[in-house]
Structure formats: C-alpha cells, structure tokens
Amino acid sequence: xxxxxxxDLYWDRSEEAIVQTDKKYGKYCFxxxxxxxxxxxxxxxxxxxxxxxxxxxxxxxxxxILSVFLGKITRNISVSRWRKQSAVKRGGGTVxxxxxxxxxxxxxxxxxxxxxxxKELEARLRDFCGGLPxxxxxxxxxxxxxxxxLGEIAAETGLSQSAVKxxxxxxxxxxxxxxxxxxxxxxx
Amino acid sequence: xxxxxxxxMLNTLPDAWIQEAEGTMxxxxxxxxxxxxxxxxxxxxxxxxxxxxxxxxxxNLNWTPEQQKALxxxxxxxxxxxxxxxxxxxxxxxxxxxxxxxxxxxNITANPWSAKIAEDTYGENTExxxxxxxxxxxxxxxxxxxQEIQTLSGAPWQVSRQSLPAGENTSxxxxxxxxxxxLEAGIYRVGMMLNTPEHPENxxxxxxxxxxxxxxxxxxxxxxxxxxxxxxxxxxxxxxSESYYxxxxxxxxxxIWWDNGNFLARRCSxxxxxxxxxxxxxxxxxxxxxxxxIWGSEEMxxxxxxxxxxxxxxxxxxxxxxxxxxSFLYRTEQAAADGDTVIFRKGPFEFWGGVREGAxxxxxxxxxxxxxxxxxxxxxQTTAIEVxxxxxxxxAEAIASVDIRAxxxxxxxxxxxxxEAMGYEMRTQGFAGTQPQASPDRDTILKLAQKEVAEKGFxxxxxxxxxxxxxxxxxxxYSSNSExxxxxxxxxxxxxxxxxxxxxxEDYTTEGLPKPQQWKLLQ
Numbered sequence: 001x002x003x004x005x006x007x008d009l010y011w012d013r014s015e016e017a018i019v020q021t022d023k024k025y026g027k028y029c030f031x032x033x034x035x036x037x038x039x040x041x042x043x044x045x046x047x048x049x050x051x052x053x054x055x056x057x058x059x060x061x062x063x064x065i066l067s068v069f070l071g072k073i074t075r076n077i078s079v080s081r082w083r084k085q086s087a088v089k090r091g092g093g094t095v096x097x098x099x100x101x102x103x104x105x106x107x108x109x110x111x112x113x114x115x116x117x118x119k120e121l122e123a124r125l126r127d128f129c130g131g132l133p134x135x136x137x138x139x140x141x142x143x144x145x146x147x148x149x150l151g152e153i154a155a156e157t158g159l160s161q162s163a164v165k166x167x168x169x170x171x172x173x174x175x176x177x178x179x180x181x182x183x184x185x186x187x188x
Numbered sequence: 189x190x191x192x193x194x195x196x197m198l199n200t201l202p203d204a205w206i207q208e209a210e211g212t213m214x215x216x217x218x219x220x221x222x223x224x225x226x227x228x229x230x231x232x233x234x235x236x237x238x239x240x241x242x243x244x245x246x247x248n249l250n251w252t253p254e255q256q257k258a259l260x261x262x263x264x265x266x267x268x269x270x271x272x273x274x275x276x277x278x279x280x281x282x283x284x285x286x287x288x289x290x291x292x293x294x295n296i297t298a299n300p301w302s303a304k305i306a307e308d309t310y311g312e313n314t315e316x317x318x319x320x321x322x323x324x325x326x327x328x329x330x331x332x333x334x335q336e337i338q339t340l341s342g343a344p345w346q347v348s349r350q351s352l353p354a355g356e357n358t359s360x361x362x363x364x365x366x367x368x369x370x371l372e373a374g375i376y377r378v379g380m381m382l383n384t385p386e387h388p389e390n391x392x393x394x395x396x397x398x399x400x401x402x403x404x405x406x407x408x409x410x411x412x413x414x415x416x417x418x419x420x421x422x423x424x425x426x427x428x429s430e431s432y433y434x435x436x437x438x439x440x441x442x443x444i445w446w447d448n449g450n451f452l453a454r455r456c457s458x459x460x461x462x463x464x465x466x467x468x469x470x471x472x473x474x475x476x477x478x479x480x481x482i483w484g485s486e487e488m489x490x491x492x493x494x495x496x497x498x499x500x501x502x503x504x505x506x507x508x509x510x511x512x513x514x515s516f517l518y519r520t521e522q523a524a525a526d527g528d529t530v531i532f533r534k535g536p537f538e539f540w541g542g543v544r545e546g547a548x549x550x551x552x553x554x555x556x557x558x559x560x561x562x563x564x565x566x567x568x569q570t571t572a573i574e575v576x577x578x579x580x581x582x583x584a585e586a587i588a589s590v591d592i593r594a595x596x597x598x599x600x601x602x603x604x605x606x607x608e609a610m611g612y613e614m615r616t617q618g619f620a621g622t623q624p625q626a627s628p629d630r631d632t633i634l635k636l637a638q639k640e641v642a643e644k645g646f647x648x649x650x651x652x653x654x655x656x657x658x659x660x661x662x663x664x665x666y667s668s669n670s671e672x673x674x675x676x677x678x679x680x681x682x683x684x685x686x687x688x689x690x691x692x693x694e695d696y697t698t699e700g701l702p703k704p705q706q707w708k709l710l711q
Contacts, residue, residue, distance in 0.1 A: 018540055048540045055539075056569055067210065068203040079196045095195075102191040122200045129201055130672075134208070141209035145198050156211040 003066040010058035017058075018051050025067055029074040035147035036078040036095045037085070046081060050074045075145070095147045101168065102144060105176035121179075128178045132171060139164055140171040204645055247325070247336070247379070249393025275394045277382045280316045282352065286378050286396035292365040294378060296320075296396055298358045320350040320360075321381035321391060326368055329375035336379075339367040351385075373402030375526055401522035401533055408523040408530050412551055415559045419575065520549070528553050528560075595630060596652040600659040600677060604686070607675075612688040624681035628660075637662035637676040640684050646672070659685070 001020045009017035029050050033043035050073045063069030082095065107121075129137055139157060142148045143164075154161045255276070275282050286296045298318075324345045327334035339345055345367045352358050364371065364378070376398055381391040522533045532549040547566035554560045562573040607614065620639040625632060630651050637660075638649075646664040653660055658680035665673050673690040 022540070051540050052544065052568060065203045065207050068206045071206065071210075072199050072203075075199055076196070079192065083192060099191040099195055102194050106191045106194045107189055118197075122197060125194075125197060126201060129205060137205060138209045141198070141201070141205060142211065144195060145201070145206060145209060 003063075007058060007062055007066060010055065011062070018055065021051060021054065021070065022047075025070050028067060029070055032071055032074045032146065033078040036075070036082050038095070042081060042085075043078070046074055046077045049077045053077070094149050098144055098147055101172060105172045105179065107179045124178055128175055132174070136167050136171055139167045143168055247393060249381075250391060251393065275382070275392075277318060277392050277394065278384055278387070278390060280318055280384065282318055282382070282394070284394055284396040286398040288364075288371070288398050288400055289361075292363070292370070293361045294364050294398065295359060295361050296378065298352045316384050316386075317354045318352040318382050319385055319388070320352060321383065322346050322349050323381065324362060325379045326364055326371075327377050327379060327395070334377055337368060340369055341367075352382075371400045373400050373404075373524060375399055375524070399524045399526060399531065401524045401531075403522055405520060405523040405532070408525070408532065409520065411557070412530065412532075412559075415551075415553065415557060419559050528555075596650070598652045598654055598661050600654045600657045600661070603661070603675075603677075607686075607688045611691055613691060615687040615689075616685065619684040619687070621678075621682060621684050624683055626681075628680075628682040633660045633678055633682055634662055636678060636682045636684070637664070640676050640687050641674045642689065643672050643674065646674075 001024065006017055006020045006024065009020060026047060029047045030043050033046035033050075034040060037043050037046065050070055053073050054070060057073075061069070129140070132140060135157070139153055139159070142153045142156065143150075148156070150161045150164050153159070153164045157164070159167070275284060282298050284296065284298055286294055288294055298320075324347050325336055326345070327336045329335075345364075347362050350358070350360050362378070377395040378398065379393060379395050382394050383389075383391045520532045520534050522535075524531050524533075529550055529552045532551070533546060535546045536543050538544070545567040547564065550561075550563040550565075551559060552561040552563075559575055560577075561575065562571075564571040564573075621636045625636070628636070634649055634651055637651075638646075641664050643664070649665075650663040651660065652663075660678040660680075660682075662676045662678070663673070664675070675688050676684055677686040677688075678684050
C-alpha cells in the first residue's frame with residue numbers, strides 16, 4: 001500500500017492504518033529503536049508507542065515522508081527511554097560508541113533547556129549538515145541518526161570501513177569547528 | 189549539554205536528508221516475531237451499587253462568613269470534582285484533593301501546601317504544620333446540595349490523626365468502603381477537621397471532592413454525540429485547539445479554526461519537535477478562485493513563528509479539530525456528571541500488543557446543552573478544544589481579515605545589487621517560460637516560477653511585487669532547511685528575467701549569507 005493510502009487510513013480513523021504501517025514500516029521502526037536500545041522487548045514497545053503517537057497525530061498532521069515521520073517518532077521515544085535506562089546502567093553497543101564519538105564535538109556549556117539556545121543550535125546543525133557533501137552527509141546521518149555500525153554503513157554505501165571512519169572523523173571535526181568557531185560555546 | 193542531546197537534536201534535520209540516508213531500511217519487509225507485551229497490574233474497579241442513606245447531621249465547620257462566601261464557588265460545583273481546593277486554615281494554606289482508587293480506597297493529598305507569608309493569626313511569621321483530625325465523613329451531591337451520608341453502623345468514621353508537616357507534600361489513604369459499603373456513582377466529598385498542632389482546640393472543616401464513575405454511560409454518550417453533531421452542522425463555528433504531546437517530544441500545536449459556511453481558515457503556531465508542517469497543502473477558495481498559501485513572515489529561513497493556513501474542505505477541519513474526541517468515544521467505559529461538565533473515562537486498553545493507561549475526556553456544556561470545551565487527557569497528550577463564543581458576524585469578520593491577496597512589496601533594483609554583491613549564481617536566459625501572459629495573478633506567477641527552479645522539493649514560497657518596475661519575485665525554499673534558497677524574478681507578463689541561487693556556504697565560521705532584504709539592512 002502506498003504511503004498516501006496509509007495516511008488516508010489514519011485520517012479516516014481506520015485501525016487498518018496501524019496494520020498497514022506495521023506491515024510496511026514495522027521493521028524499519030524496530031531497527032531504529034533496537035539500534036538505540038539493543039533490547040528487542042523494549043524496542044517492540046517503542047514501536048507500539050510510535051503507532052499510538054502516529055494515531056494521535058494523524059490527523060491533523062499529514063506527513064510528507066511517512067517513513068521519516070515514523071522514524072523520528074521512534075527515535076525520540078527510543079532516545080527518551082535510553083536516557084532513563086542509562087541513568088541506571090550504561091551499556092555498550094552501537095549507540096554508546098556513537099555517543100562517545102559525538103562527545104568530542106559536543107559543546108558542554110550549551111543549555112538545551114533554553115529555547116533560544118536550542119533553536120540556535122538546531123539552526124547550526126542544519127547549516128552544518130547542509131554544507132556537507134552528499135556522501136559525507138549520508139554517512140554522518142547513517143551513523144548518528146540511524147545509529148548504524150561501521151560495517152552496515154560500509155555495506156550500504158559501498159565504501160570501505162576505513163573510508164567510513166575517515167568520513168565520520170572529517171564530519172565530526174567540521175561539526176566541532178562549527179560550534180567552536182562561533183565563539184559562543186566552549187567545546188567540551 | 190551532553191552528546192545524547194546532540195544525538196537527539198539531529199531529529200530536527202529536514203526529512204529529505206533523513207530519507208536520503210535511509211538506504212534500504214524503510215523498504216525491508218516487517219517480519220518480527222510475536223510481540224512481547226508488558227502488562228500492567230490493573231485492579232478491578234469496585235462495583236458501585238447500593239442505596240445511599242443520608243444522615244441528618246449538622247456539623248460546625250467553624251467557617252467565618254468570609255470563608256463561607258469564598259467557598260461558595262466550590263460549593264456551586266463549578267469545578268470538576270477531582271479538582272483540588274486551597275483552604276486557608278488559620279493562616280496556613282493547604283491544597284486538598286481526593287481520588288477514589290480502583291481498590292476502593294480513597295487517596296487524599298495535601299499537595300502542595302505552604303504557609304502564608306503574612307503574619308498569621310497567632311502572631312508568628314513562620315511556616316506551620318497542620319493536622320487532619322480523627323473523624324472523617326462523606327457527603328454526596330443530590331443534585332442540589334451535598335448531603336452527609338450515614339455510615340453502615342451509624343458510628344462516626346474514625347481515622348488516625350494525620351500530620352501534615354510544613355512545606356511537604358503528604359498523601360494518605362482512607363477506606364470509605366469499610367464504613368459506608370460500596371459507593372454508588374456520583375459526586376462526593378470527604379470532610380475532615382483541620383487544626384494547627386499548637387492549637388488543637390481550634391479546628392476548621394475542609395473538604396476534597398471526588399467522583400465515583402458510572403458504567404451506565406448511554407445517556408451521557410447520546411447527549412454528547414448529539415451536541416457534537418450539532419456543532420459540526422453549525423453554519424459557523426470558531427474552535428481553538430491546543431495539544432501537548434508528552435511521550436515522544438514536547439510538541440505543542442495550537443490551531444484556531446474559523447468556518448463561515450463557505451471556507452475555513454486555520455492559524456497554526458510553531459510546532460516544535462517533529463517539524464511537520466501542513467502549509468504546502470492548504471488552499472483557500474475565495475470568490476470562486478483557489479488561492480495557495482501566502483506566508484507573510486519576514487524570516488523565511490526557518491519555520492515562521494506563526495503561520496496561516498486555509499482550508500476549503502469543511503470535513504477536514506472537523507476531523508482535525510475533533511479527531512481526538514471521536515477516536516476516544518468508542519472505547520469509553522465510564523462517565524460521571526459534575527455540574528456543567530461530563531467526564532468520560534476509559535480504563536487501560538490494549539493497543540497493538542501493548543497496554544495503555546486510561547484516558548479522560550471532559551466535556552463542558554453551556555446552559556443550552558451545547559459544547560463549550562473538550563479536554564482530552566492521556567498518558568501521551570493533552571488536548572484542549574474550545575468552542576469560542578462568537579457570533580457568525582464576528583467569525584465572518586475574522587475570516588475576512590485573513591489577507592490572502594495583498595502582496596508584499598520589494599525593490600528589484602536593490603535586490604539585484606545585493607544578489608550581485610553576495611555572489612549568488614545568476615541565470616538570465618534559457619528559461620522554460622517564454623509565452624507572455626495577460627495580467628497574470630499571483631498564483632499564475634507562482635506556477636511559472638516553479639518551472640524554473642533547480643530544486644524540485646521546495647515546499648515554501650513567497651510571492652511579492654515591485655510596483656515601480658512591475659516585476660514579480662518568487663522565493664523558493666524548504667520549510668525546515670535554511671540552506672537551499674532560490675529566487676525567480678519575472679516581468680509583468682510572467683516572463684522570467686532572473687534566476688538566482690544562493691551559493692552553498694564553504695566557511696562554517698560565518699553566519700549564513702543574508703537574503704537580499706537582510707543584506708540591505710547591513711549596508
């Protein structure tokens with residue numbers, strides 16, 4: 001079923017919308033959740049939460065890209081759950097490694113609870129990503145949005161793992177520079 | 189800020205980039221195993237049966253005439269039953285609330301409470317503790333007033349003295365079923381006497397209201413569905429809707445709807461979080477002509493702080509504004525009336541293999557039985573839908589004030605200078621549009637300009653006009669991405685004269701290149 005038809009089902013308040021969503025994007029959402037949480041049971045719950053949220057949001061929302069709409073919800077829910085869990089125990093896994101990598105370019109003095117600062121940083125991130133060459137942006141987002149492993153990224157992009165590593169290193173360096181050179185934040 | 193914040197913030201990037209990096213993930217077929225369901229422990233609701241015996245007891249609550257007057261509103265049932273109430277007990281302010289739990293116990297909370305700063309009755313100026321006395325009683329609303337009900341044995345309901353320490357939240361549980369049996373559906377309040385520890389002899393009565401829901405909901409449902417049908421059938425309405433999503437992000441949407449019977453207007457505020465916007469789909473039928481949206485925002489590099497969208501399909505509007513309500517109804521299990529408000533409640537329910545916490549829908553009616561306000565409260569979101577008290581004339585006026593036809597002005601000469609100075613990539617020939625149009629309108633110009641842009645995914649446009657040179661300008665951009673930006677200038681017949689593309693930024697240390705009007709300000 002095409003995405004528009006699935007969205008129409010949501011708008012018609014038909015629970016078939018959930019069935020079709022799961023059929024088409026269940027695996028996609030599960031993968032996003034499981035890469036972050038690394039726990040199939042928790043990931044399943046995040047997928048279920050995603051469907052509930054999608055059900056509550058459509059209408060009024062009519063997503064332009066359904067997969068990304070669902071993926072963003074799943075990612076938000078999964079990260080929230082990861083935060084709670086990591087307060088108790090911090091495990092390894094892809095996301096933990098990805099976060100370690102990001103640590104070097106994370107401005108420690110930034111207060112994301114402040115709306116103005118948050119908006120400004122969001123704009124900087126958009127500018128940074130928009131300025132990356134396409135291939136580098138894809139690799140960056142595969143790693144830090146989809147939390148894919150180096151091997152997965154290499155297989156998807158046809159690059160060698162060392163090329164993926166180099167690409168990510170370059171991107172992080174640029175990101176750190178964007179945030180540091182602004183003179184607004186101290187890079188932690 | 190932590191790296192996980194940065195990781196999380198990447199969710200605000202444009203959908204197109206996320207999709208670009210998606211690879212084959214979204215195309216993989218779902219084939220997961222059986223879902224693991226985390227069931228919640230749900231206690232069965234105590235059945236609410238039995239007749240009520242009222243007691244003829246006159247209690248001295250020691251209220252002053254002023255307190256009596258101040259409490260009149262509470263007495264008049266103008267608030268929903270479980271709403272808490274601030275009590276001023278000999279200079280100490282305490283907020284009392286009560287809720288009947290599924291196991292039949294009554295949970296009472298003094299939450300939060302604090303001392304008055306002003307000098308209190310006893311000449312001291314410090315925070316004070318309180319105590320809740322040993323005797324409690326129950327009263328039930330009989331449609332006109334609260335009536336105290338008798339305990340099964342006729343003996344007073346004695347509960348251990350409860351200490352309420354200064355500046356702390358305190359909750360305690362009492363068991364009304366033991367003294368009164370199972371409570372029938374209705375509005376109740378639990379009464380108790382409060383005192384300061386220093387002066388136990390000075391006591392004052394206080395109440396906390398609570399509701400025992402009914403499983404017989406048909407009458408309530410019929411009333412609500414009829415009122416909802418009348419609302420939808422109205423020739424004019426103005427609904428304000430506000431939603432707050434809790435679970436996946438802190439999104440807030442605010443929508444205002446007007447309908448004058450011919451078309452609908454929608455005003456939508458900034459939506460934070462998922463960055464999903466509807467503006468590119470909105471159109472307005474006005475005097476037989478279909479208009480696309482016009483965004484009047486000065487700052488078009490990001491989502492505007494406030495935007496206007498207009499719909500000509502009435503059913504869409506009703507669906508949007510009332511969808512939460514409609515999806516709620518068929519799962520409703522219990523209801524209760526509290527003054528002018530009916531509260532529908534559903535317990536935990538299964539949704540796609542998981543058990544969800546219950547939710548409440550509160551419907552407030554006016555004296556004529558028409559819907560005034562709907563509040564939906566669940567674990568995931570709260571939505572408040574308010575039917576505004578406006579006449580059809582006022583609504584028509586509000587819609588008419590949505591100016592969709594006035595074109596913003598610009599100076600072609602100034603912008604040309606700015607574009608050259610900023611190194612925009614410029615094209616002055618090779619355009620798709622070569623046929624002059626007779627008096628093209630705004631929408632025709634927009635369509636002509638869209639044929640010229642290099643990027644095909646733009647979803648946000650502005651159209652403006654230079655009276656002096658009779659030149660049109662169409663700006664094209666993404667709703668959530670500041671980088672790609674193209675501008676087309678067309679003459680008065682719609683022939684493109686200039687296509688300018690903002691260059692990609694190479695130096696991350698600088699702000700993004702200003703748009704022409706911003707550049708002008710920098711001169």
